[in-house]
Amino acid sequence: MLPNYKTSVKKVDNEDKMSGLAIFTGDIQMDGALFALPVRSTISYGKIKEIHVPTLPEGYYFISAKDIVKENVCNIIVSDWPVFADKETHYKGETMGLIIGPDKDVCIDLVNKTYADYEEYEPVYEMKNSYVHKEFKKGDPSLFNGAAKVYSEEFETGYQEQIYLETQAMLMYLDGDKITVKASMQCPFYIHKAICRTLGCKEDKVRVIQPAVGGAFGGKEHYPSLMAAQLATAIVKIKKPLFMCFDRHEDITFTTKRHPSKTNISAYLDKNNEIIGLKIHVGIDGGAYIGCSMVVLSRALIACTNTYTFANLEVSGDAYCTNKVPSAAYRGFGSPQSIFAIEMFMKHLAGFLRVDALEFRNKYLVKTGDITCTSGVFRDPIILKPLMDKAMEMSDYKRKREEYSKPGSLRGIGISTFLHGCGFTGSGESTIINAQLKIKKDKNGIVTFYTSQVDFGQGNRTTLKRIVVDTLGIPEDHVIYDAPDTDKTLSTGPTAASRTIIIVGGLCAKAAQHLKEIWVDGEEQEIVEPYVGPSYIKWDEDTMQGDAYPGYAWGVNIVEVEVDPVTYELSILGTWSTYDVGHAIDERILVGQADGGLAQALGWAYLENEVAENGVFKQTKMSDYVIPTSLDMPHMETAFIDNPFPYGAFGAKGAGELTFVGGAPALADALEQAIGKKVNKIPATPEFIMELMNDED
């Protein structure tokens, strides 16, 4: 029996966060804590010949690569990012060392007086040097040679900064001889691993505890590992509590962002204008170090045909090395970039063929049982048509589309369909993550369970707890579920990849079910439940062949816009969204994801402008890098259509990233109708819209 998701419960952290009682990393007062401030390189690329450190007062320290205990590498997927830039610096602002001391004012002066001699090399800022290349085929791309017509276009997307409310912050101290970390984070075990790796120490010498976290969006998936490795190097020498917290301009200037992208698509058409197949190349700007860019590229390529099925494909992609701040995780992880490209391409191709864009796209829409672009199978029921019908009905799409088609209407309504693979790519959940969940019950029937999932605002402390409460059928206050602590919890994996509910939620339900089955009143009982994925999921990361995900969530966004012909400003008049997230566990929490994800996507599409000039970001303050305010967002309507997924908790799939991936193409589609021009690039700022509107092609 599925719980009634219409009844939302109060989020467990609501009161603390609303009242200000919640303790974030920066709120923790620790006697004798020293400030740690980065000393950053001042050139984009070159040899570091010598670092000049001023005479340090008593109690002040300079920690650099010379102090590395074991390995000068930060443990990320590809560990090419050093803890401290040593012989070379690969981007302007790379940390060469830390100035550490009790008075932050004094530390700032010492940082300002520390400098390096360099031998400068020629930096590269454009996407031309590939450091990761991937390619795969589907069907028989040699058939492209027989095409009657070829239609090609290029698409570009820009950087995006996470603007989490709480900037990066970390406190590290020794508890006995145990390195203890409290930080703003997404993945406690990533931090744990990064410290163990750079120090070469045993796992039980490190403990990571999660305080309240104010937003992450992917920006706290990897970067905290770097901070942790730096502080760990220092704490081994100094043996005093250390605190590092970035100011906003520092956070914007030097921490990871969404990859800019350039995507080229060609359609090969037969003489009846049927698509024989597509050739797609996705390029992403990875910045100075690969880090997680190879996986972002994978995700971008897997998503490159979005909700369409083509018989023949030639797909390739490159992550490019540039002398800029490394790009990394951000909600959607590569797929928003390629989904923007394919959605716009399909629409433009319809225009080229002079057929109705929606009908044309519908012709290629995936159906249950279709072969995915990586030659896997869409096994679970696909309900795209009902999702589209519902969204069109909610928005009065057909009437508006017709009405705004009159030239000079300056209004437009646009639609996107999209999917998002939930959980780690392929069989990664079983082969890489191997989540294990510990759940125990005391003599009084009080149940405690642990995960490594961080609640950074998305509500999983509430939802995961609800899954256990509902499964056991016991009162809510009989279940204890606290924030992660690596000394208490087994790893249930990172809080990323829309995996929390579909994977960990499923694990929670299963563990609770097992506990229920063996439940004996008055006894202490404990279960360790391992994750077991669907056995049919097989994936080869090298060849990019097989089932890319354990499951897919689906959605439709409709966005209505108006353009001011005097100022070229775009106003969003309304949004209507429908989602298939399996079975919704708590609709209010989901609406929070839906509204927030779409607002963030729309910001990326028309407002948020981050431009790097000579390897340095021009917009480094919140007054210059602007995100939407409540006044910029219209009333947003959202509906969920039930389609339970057998492996998720109560049939739930992922939702965190799904709500982001379709916003940009829906907005761009609407903008195209409003101004009668093609939009191949985002963000569509007023400056860009002016260029488009005055472009008399």
Place this chain on the structure above:
Amino acid sequence: MINHYVPTSLNDALKYLSTHDCYIMSGGTDLMVQKHVSSLVLPRFDKDVLYVGELKELQYIKEDKDGNILIGAETKYADLLLSPIVPEIYKTVIKEIASPNIRNMATMVGNIGNASPAGDSLVPLILNDAEVVLKSVNGERVLKVSEYILGVKKTARKNDEIIVEIRLLKQNLRYLYRKVGARKAESITKVSCLVGYQIKEKKLIDFRVAFGSVGVTIIRNLEIENKYKNIEVKDLDVDRVISDYYQLVTPIDDQRSNKEYRHKVAMNLLRKFLLELKGGIDE
């Protein structure tokens, strides 16, 4: 060593000013940002600070016998918005400045003292010939806001002077205003345009134009304005007015926009307002 002085009265402040070269702080919403160093660290001032924000004797809004509105220098934006006697055009402009919490602290005199090209309240102040009263231990003088502001961050204030009052001279104008920022709230102006006019018996008896954020300070040109005064409204040649202002508007590229956009939108706004002005004669 930087000193921070909180005077007990205006006279006390003037005495302090006569012997100190210092920053004068009202709400601090701009100075504190300019001098900000890092979280948990005090801002770094290179001169002493005189904090006049709490001087009650400079917090007033009143009307003189000629119908001019006199605003004490330390009156907050939020108080101006609540006042029934502050002219609507100022409220229209103030409502789009920063956020409610900033407006609870910030003052119009701060916007004048800053002399930023993007200072929104400067646009109506300069268009309406508003004045500032400067005081020192040696006496008092009155300058037009347009005379007070000399350039980017440059003003006519002498070291021992402080602005004590803003005078909004009585006007009989109708206004057309638009601020263009990156978003609908809490944004720094990319370009703004204000047109003020008065029509009597189908004649344009007053005509004024001001642009914000598209030059080193607010752009206003009396020579151009005078050319179009006392003509029949129907004879107002929109293209000619635009060509008059075309070269005067000299925006720059920065992290918020580019000069092509700012120039084009400034001209578009002027055209829109001129057409509205012409269309409105039959009202």
